[in-house]
Amino acid sequence: MSELVRFTVSIEQPLFEQLENLVESSEYANRSEFIRDLIRSKVVAQEWQTDKVLLGTISILYDHHARGLSERLIHHQHHFCGSVMATTHVHLDEHLCAEMIMVRGRGKEISALVDRLGREKGVYHSSLAAGTTGDAVVQSEHGSGAHHKH
Ligand code: NI
Known part of the structure; x- marks a missing residue:
């Protein structure tokens, strides 16, 4: 586990109240846990703007x-640029x-597949759960360069 850092954040009162409400109405034990996951979500969202190989479930x-x-x-x-790992x-x-398709590939390519499947006549809904291969979010918890031992 990485060393914990304490820091002070300045935000407007109404925004702070919204944070308190969000934490209270969620299953998070406290503000810190909530903010940790918020940061991880942002990190993954940012990864989807890059060329990194990621995981997605369509x-x-x-x-x-x-x-x-x-x-x-x-x-x-079969013509997806990345790989289909499981369906x-x-x-x-x-x-x-209903079908769930777990894929590994670049964000842009995965998004293109989601759109292509959704455009087919007879497909009512096509959506993506944007995941990650883990490096970015795992590092933030275990320190840079750390790797999982299986
Ligand atoms: Ni069927």
Whole structure:
């Protein structure tokens, strides 16, 4: 564990009250934990603006009966510049399929795949959970250059 740093922050009273409300209504034990995760979220969001290889989970909802759609969705995944690591398919009812596609690649390429899948006729929803391979957020907790031992 890295050494803890204490620092003073100056913010407007209404903003501080919003922070207090957010911490109180969340499962966070205290302000510090809340702010740590807030920073990590910002770090990951920033990573998505770079050329780094990242992890993402794409969620799609589509009409199982749309002609040729399943084949086209698979085609797009095969032509994705990064790698598709895993997919989970759930038959929601006789019409609807939900699929989760875990991918590894550059942010720009992953976002392009999300859009491409979403543009297909018969796809009702395509969204992305923007993850990370960990380096940036793990470092901030264990000190720079630290690596996990498995
Ligand atoms: Ni299905």
